[in-house]
Amino acid sequence: MSAPTVERAYSSADVDADYKYWSAANYLTVAQIYLQDNVLLTEPLEAQHIKPRLLGHWGTSPGLSLVYTLLNRHIRATDSDWLYVTGPGHGGPALVANTYLEGTYSEIYPNISLDRAGVLALCRQFSTPGGIPSHVSVQTPGSIHEGGELGYALTHAAGAAFDNPDLVVACVVGDGEAETGPLSGSWKIPAFLNPIRDGAVLPILHLNDAKISGPTVLGRSTDLSISDYLSGQGWAPIFVEGDDPRVVLVAFQYALTRAHDAITRIQHAARNGRPELGGEWPAIVLRTPKGWTGPHQVDGKLVEGTHWAHQVPLSGVRENPNHLAQLEQWLLSYDPRSLFDDAGAPVQSIRDLAPVGDKRLGATPHANGGKLLQPLVIRDLQNYSLDIESPGHTSHETTRVLGEMMRDIYLDNGAADGGGNFRLFCPDETASNRLQAVFEATDRCWQLPRTKFDDNLAPDGRVMEVLSEHLCEGWLEAYLLSGRHGLFASYEAFAMVSVSMLIQHTKWLQHAAALEMARTRRVPERAAHQHVLAQRPQRVQSSRPRSDRRGDSSGP
Amino acid sequence: MSAPTVERAYSSADVDADYKYWSAANYLTVAQIYLQDNVLLTEPLEAQHIKPRLLGHWGTSPGLSLVYTLLNRHIRATDSDWLYVTGPGHGGPALVANTYLEGTYSEIYPNISLDRAGVLALCRQFSTPGGIPSHVSVQTPGSIHEGGELGYALTHAAGAAFDNPDLVVACVVGDGEAETGPLSGSWKIPAFLNPIRDGAVLPILHLNDAKISGPTVLGRSTDLSISDYLSGQGWAPIFVEGDDPRVVLVAFQYALTRAHDAITRIQHAARNGRPELGGEWPAIVLRTPKGWTGPHQVDGKLVEGTHWAHQVPLSGVRENPNHLAQLEQWLLSYDPRSLFDDAGAPVQSIRDLAPVGDKRLGATPHANGGKLLQPLVIRDLQNYSLDIESPGHTSHETTRVLGEMMRDIYLDNGAADGGGNFRLFCPDETASNRLQAVFEATDRCWQLPRTKFDDNLAPDGRVMEVLSEHLCEGWLEAYLLSGRHGLFASYEAFAMVSVSMLIQHTKWLQHAAALEMARTRRVPERAAHQHVLAQRPQRVQSSRPRSDRRGDSSGP
Structure with a gap:
């Protein structure tokens, strides 16, 4: 600093x-x-x-x-x-x-x-x-x-x-x-x-x-x-x-x-x-x-x-x-x-x-997130399988398992040291959505005063809960585009609240991907002049690790 | 008062x-x-x-x-x-x-x-x-x-x-x-x-x-x-x-x-x-x-x-x-x-x-807007027809004609006296959407300070321009549900911003209509007990005149 x-x-x-x-x-x-x-x-x-x-x-x-x-x-x-x-x-x-x-x-x-x-x-x-x-x-x-x-x-x-x-x-x-x-x-x-x-x-x-x-x-x-x-x-x-x-x-x-x-x-x-x-x-x-x-x-x-x-x-x-x-x-x-x-x-x-x-x-x-992106460490999915003895005999919740997976993502990607490159964004519904296993790894993020009756609330928490789908979606979008990983969890009924943002963001990713794809083509000198949009290198915005694809760049 | x-x-x-x-x-x-x-x-x-x-x-x-x-x-x-x-x-x-x-x-x-x-x-x-x-x-x-x-x-x-x-x-x-x-x-x-x-x-x-x-x-x-x-x-x-x-x-x-x-x-x-x-x-x-x-x-x-x-x-x-x-x-x-x-x-x-x-x-x-709703006075649609001499020879804008129609709706429904039961809601796009004929009848509504360079801006204006699809849609919804008429004009690209509100409002109208329809049926005494939702009278929310349908109420 x-x-x-x-x-x-x-x-x-x-x-x-x-x-x-x-x-x-x-x-x-x-x-x-x-x-x-x-x-x-x-x-x-x-x-x-x-x-x-x-x-x-x-x-x-x-x-x-x-x-x-x-x-x-x-x-x-x-x-x-x-x-x-x-x-x-x-x-x-x-x-x-x-x-x-x-x-x-x-x-x-x-x-x-x-x-x-x-x-x-x-x-x-x-x-x-x-x-x-x-x-x-x-x-x-x-x-x-x-x-x-x-x-x-x-x-x-x-x-x-x-x-x-x-x-x-x-x-x-x-x-x-x-x-x-x-x-x-x-x-x-x-x-x-x-x-x-x-x-x-x-x-x-x-x-x-x-x-x-x-x-x-x-x-x-x-x-x-x-x-x-x-x-x-x-x-x-x-x-x-x-x-x-x-x-x-x-x-x-x-x-x-x-x-x-x-x-x-x-x-x-x-x-x-x-x-x-x-x-x-x-x-x-x-x-x-x-x-x-x-x-x-x-x-x-x-x-x-x-x-x-x-x-x-x-x-x-x-x-x-x-x-x-x-x-x-x-x-x-x-x-x-x-x-x-x-x-x-x-x-x-x-x-x-x-x-x-x-x-x-x-x-x-x-x-230009693609330049900074570090792949997420994610454990083998087999770790999250559920043993089912026979059909229809036990009851489980899928999101609870997802919460356990995210807990491990937090733990394996720096949250144990208070840092990391992964955040969960959610309108105060993490527990209600049965994702609360994440609180074994980190807390809700909060900079205002706390009381002793608060649960899993800390200034260095990495679960971003605010009652606004717009803020959750927007925070996530920029967190991704600047080269990190995240997830926005919403009640399905309210996912529509920020859908216009999602559409715009998807359009952004689509155009970014097109830039990247064009970059790997060998464009003839004359044609390049007509494809001014095609030459931006490494404009990668994604929550998925892309480092493996960065190596084979052979653009102009 | x-x-x-x-x-x-x-x-x-x-x-x-x-x-x-x-x-x-x-x-x-x-x-x-x-x-x-x-x-x-x-x-x-x-x-x-x-x-x-x-x-x-x-x-x-x-x-x-x-x-x-x-x-x-x-x-x-x-x-x-x-x-x-x-x-x-x-x-x-x-x-x-x-x-x-x-x-x-x-x-x-x-x-x-x-x-x-x-x-x-x-x-x-x-x-x-x-x-x-x-x-x-x-x-x-x-x-x-x-x-x-x-x-x-x-x-x-x-x-x-x-x-x-x-x-x-x-x-x-x-x-x-x-x-x-x-x-x-x-x-x-x-x-x-x-x-x-x-x-x-x-x-x-x-x-x-x-x-x-x-x-x-x-x-x-x-x-x-x-x-x-x-x-x-x-x-x-x-x-x-x-x-x-x-x-x-x-x-x-x-x-x-x-x-x-x-x-x-x-x-x-x-x-x-x-x-x-x-x-x-x-x-x-x-x-x-x-x-x-x-x-x-x-x-x-x-x-x-x-x-x-x-x-x-x-x-x-x-x-x-x-x-x-x-x-x-x-x-x-x-x-x-x-x-x-x-x-x-x-x-x-x-x-x-x-x-x-x-x-x-x-x-x-x-x-309970249906109780208060006064039908809009709307001139015969023929007034807004365009003479076309031959195909493909003249150029017109459809929204400009809609603006003229809304101007007349304003004039015929009280705007001339500064009142009325109709408002246009729009995110600062009325002129940009070519609806500006409405300003021959009324102004943009504004209670804050004005300058001499403002156009069609007045405290008693009836065009509600605020750069928020959410506010426009919400104002309109409540204006309608309390028994008045209105229109929300948006760029098509940004209509999605408030789409979740529209879905919820449509659901509301759907349920209101179901209540009203049920009311006109003669429900047997025993069945009525099982249809507690069916008996709300005159729960009418609509921007269309419904007074003609109110007369034939024969519910319990």
Whole structure:
């Protein structure tokens, strides 16, 4: 574990550098949404440079990129391990832009090279048939969280943090998503996250006031209400608000440093036997305009800071010369000549701002479970056979045997030492489901006060009981995608509660498996260009050991 | 609207009377769970009086009955209209007991008569094949909320309160249910409930510390945390805590009076054009022991106040003479001789404590939508036909036409005057779904601050947009079950999010329809005894006008 961090100097030159990085991310975001040619604006913008159909979400993107920019700086300063979960995953182009700037994108998809041809391919593939989706998906480097159905960002963040003591999961929660039931139920992380053995979750509640076409409840709530809401659930909020980019950069850098210091203090205190010195988990509340730095007004109507900036703020660009001119102005406002070199690659000073190797958010192995997965030790199934003397004479319960099997899985995979890579997730039904043999090996996980009348309840318990199928399913999904093993047990009647999550997760696994399968094929050079999705190595998410299949990789 | 209430005297004699009523409800709850004979304990309890299989939930029941008892008194004192939604609906025997004591049960199911035979039938039918479920269900008088899948109590409470300006919906939220995502997302009622045209929701957060076999997050949170959590979402909590029944009765009576006064003040201020004088919506936080007044210890182990009291606190009663004796003691502790007269009916002094007629919680027409339903005025469908000159030559959007139809439904059903009995529920997708013609007739509903850049947003808007399929579906369900009309529009990809609610609601409608169909048959006297579920009149829940079918009722 790293020592508590101290305030690190953040100079005006740093701010300028970060502003430039952020501008590059914003430029590439806009370019992905709009451009199919002249993507570096080396000549005047014309209608035929514009995509025939404009898709994507601009509104949330600048905020996501600002957080990315400062996480980059913070990771370099502290050499710490971070995972970035973006609830507003429909801001996909921002994440793609940032992973391109840091280099991970081109490493995984060589045809999206760090040059003019690469930027062109990057723009053309976005939200295009045969290309990539407009939201964060399995193809996005560093992602474990689908940006489609909203509500599961925080539960995924927590699932990835479990049993990863050195990891911090930064999790942006949009104020739209914050209205959903599952997200609303996910704030109770402090009751279940153990600061000794688990990593941390840093929620970043991003309030930009609006969702698709109306205001948001938290966006229109006072800071005091939000502070009450979060502190009532065990969080100490740090507020950052503004619309002047350089001021917000400084404020957010400060908030991030303070937050990480608070996390380190909590973990340090707990790991040294003095948890009472730790304090509360930090959370950042970030208020910035929706569609920040985009068109302020369009056709005389305010767009920046309103729901009109949610998706494509300038429409009909091919047909409307005024909109075309405004788009050109918008793109030029980021000064692309200063962002890209003669070859069309992001200038070195920008690329130098990213962390290196696996510290990059797009390259963290915690988002690529297959790299970290250790097979579960499971005893021979014969150990759990039942002797039946004659048919119909004895009575047994199948789940009771399953409980015994899970007990042994716990014992054989580190639970005896308080650790491990297996957890059972269940809505307070473990005993009711007759799985209680697991309590011979471990306890229910609980960080709040206990009484002497509690059963099998401990801070280092590894049975995750919370009365929420959504939390159980979401915790499990992220625990699996970050390379561990688990099981979600539910009453059959209530398994439907979280079925939409299961469908989305299955879709994720399906696409991940397709990536892996394609990787083992030898794809001819020309064909590779048309199969940009096919080359992501080792995107393995599964609860089954796959190490035996990792060896025979022979991809390009 | 009634004038603001004042503190009403609550005497020691009243407390004694309410304690007696509560004892009767508790007695009948225990009797339903355990007894199949000797149900009034007129002779010593023996093994054969005990049901062969013990089912049901004792833990939450005393709390639900305490609230019922004091709502009864409050309704009589104020002549106000209340609906009672019980999130912990698995406390079904408590609700059945209370509706039996107030007389509604016997009116609907004449074979459950107010005498010894009726009490016997009441006990025997409970959680028995051919009888009634152990949780609150469509058969329970006064219910609109299934006590199975947890999470929807508050959203149902709000849906029933919309457009019912004189109704207060008391809604018990268990601390188990409070852990679910949908319930956690439901607290944002103050952002959507209009104090001028809508009724009120009075949440009663019932903390008894435990769920099935572990503690609850809110149960183990401090009052300060809970206060922050609720006030951050627009509620002013009133705390009641205790384990001395007479003290808690007094404290809860006081809290209920204060809460209703606060509601009346908010509505009065808003309805007189001075909403700023109203203050915040009240909520009650009630901390009482789980399984209160039940066995304190069993076999030397603490039960009362722990999760061991969740279901059947004394098991194996037929086989274990000690448990049998303890059950007898428990039943006798309520002094059944003082609760039932010689005929076996609840004594008159108890029955007099209930409100009369439709003011009874089990008889409110707001829980029996068929009694209140006014058919929607819908124009001839020909109005919405599209002229097509020749195939494949013009392009139209079907949902745009649906939007125009809904606009007219709004206009023709009271929206022009700011009222009506129709609402559209949608997760911020009305315009995105091309239904925006509705905004020619009404606005989005919003009680929080507005800006001049908002579109179609108003406190009296009748389009309910919140980014939660669970809230939309739940609001709609209760709006329908309380006798109004509505539509939930969702992106098809996200309709699965709330599909388990839809299944449960459909099951509810199916059972309601079965009750109604059975009612129109002439059931022979003997058969009626075996079809106790068949006689509930007018249990109609539907969004379609049913008045034409109500006329030909010829049931018993």
